[in-house]
Amino acid sequence: MHLQCVLKTACIRGVRAVPVEVEVVVSRGLPGMTIVGMPDAAVRESQERVRAAIRACGFTMPADKVVVNLAPSSLRKAGSGFDLPIAAAILAATGQVDAAKLREYLLVGELSLEGKVRPVPGTLSYACCAREQGLRLAVSYDAADGAPLSDVEQRGVRALGDLRRCDFAPLRFPAQDARSDAPDFGAIYGHEAAKRALQIVAAGDHGILLTGPPGSGKSMLASALPSILPPLDEEERIESARVHSVAGESVEGILSGVRPFRKVHHSTSMAGLVGGGSPVRPGEISLAHNGVLFLDELPEFSPAVLQALRQPMEQGRVVVTRADGSVELPSRFMLVAAANPCPCGHYGDPDIACRCTDLQVARYQGRVGGPLLDRIDLHVDVWRCDPASIIEGAHRTGATSEELRAGVREAREFASWRRDALGDARSRKTDDLLRCCRLDERSKSLLEAAARSMNMSGRGIARVLSVARTVADMAQSRDVGEEHLVEAVGFRVRRGS
Known part of the structure; x- marks a missing residue:
């Protein structure tokens, strides 16, 4: 007997979700589960959570050797979000759920011992990854850090038993009516x-x-x-x-x-x-x-x-x-x-x-x-x-x-x-700033005198030009004039020191 299934998930690296394939092989040998592919402690511990969740939801855990490979093996895998895809791949490999339907999803979620799917951080990053892969996303129905995105369908899974029909409910998103509590x-x-x-x-x-x-x-x-x-x-x-x-x-x-x-x-x-x-x-x-x-x-x-x-x-x-x-x-x-x-x-x-x-x-x-x-x-x-x-x-x-x-x-x-x-004054290059500030000769002389008297570095001159350009924008002036430069230079003076 040699049963195999490959499903899609992802791993957070920085703020991005990197695609990961969960490969499961069920074959003859000593009963047990082995997870390879540079898993961390939380991923290795998923063995016990997966076994308990599968049995709690009425499925059968295979009494054979189960090998789980998380590819690519060169990427370190961290977190408990691999529980759901590992369990799903085992069930799909043994024919207890429809593998073809599950291959349409990028699966992420932690499992409780009772088989409930718990949320993990990074739902929005997983959604972006699913969109890039042309897949649908399946995460915990209780995930509260998602957001609606175009071109990706996001579904919520309440428990491992939902995989029997793969009829997942649409994911709920936080209400977008919060306001800043900053003082006036x-x-x-x-x-x-x-x-x-x-x-x-x-x-x-x-x-x-x-x-x-x-x-x-x-x-x-x-x-x-x-x-x-x-x-x-x-x-x-x-x-x-x-x-x-x-x-x-x-x-x-x-x-x-x-x-x-x-x-x-x-x-x-x-x-x-x-x-x-x-x-x-x-x-x-x-x-x-x-x-x-x-x-x-x-x-x-x-x-x-x-x-x-x-x-x-x-x-x-x-x-x-x-x-x-x-x-x-x-x-x-x-x-x-x-x-x-x-x-x-x-x-x-x-x-x-x-x-x-x-x-x-x-x-x-x-x-x-x-x-x-x-x-x-x-x-x-x-x-x-x-x-x-x-x-x-x-x-x-x-x-x-x-x-x-x-x-x-x-x-x-x-x-x-x-x-x-x-031109763009957000550039850090002095030449670009001078070009968009359009200084006349009097303004250039003023800036040079100020730079000499205050021992400004090249970065300091660029900062003054950037602030002067903003002051001119607030006055809706195409050119940066002397009055704009004077105000910007004044903000470089540290009077309290």
């Missing part, structure tokens, strides 16, 4: 200069560092940024939702168009921030893809962890290398950082004297590192508001999120037209 800028009194800076950040996808004493409103300002960001478009929703799906986090808000906002604690490890582990798991910078990464108390982070941000900020992706290969993770985010100017927080404070020595201040500010600071486009000092403006704030309001959001929308619409007509 109108509730933040004063700080009009910081609001203007954050509007520029939102309009041009820039990075910003807010520096000021404790209680000055840095965290509140940063938390309000998502309230003026445009919603995710369809492609961005799928990109961001895939990352959150693989990480086992909710995708409801992402699929509703709400941009991710990740507030990271300073105790976070390098793997937690940029991604890592075995298998490789997305870090916070990938979970912030197409959204905002907020690092509060920036100097409190490990310097090594902060320096790991440099390459992702430049390239919009991070590559994690392991012995079995490299994994690429998306990481295009807006960096918003907040920092105290010194350990006690009052360096430069006009009202409270600083208790730190010059050496302590220099060490504290040096923890962030010049290369990272050079990559942050805007540097803004945030000071405490006058108590009277807070107490009487109910009678006075500054710029609201609705007003700022309208300016962001108009700037992005103008920038979209301008890219087609004049």
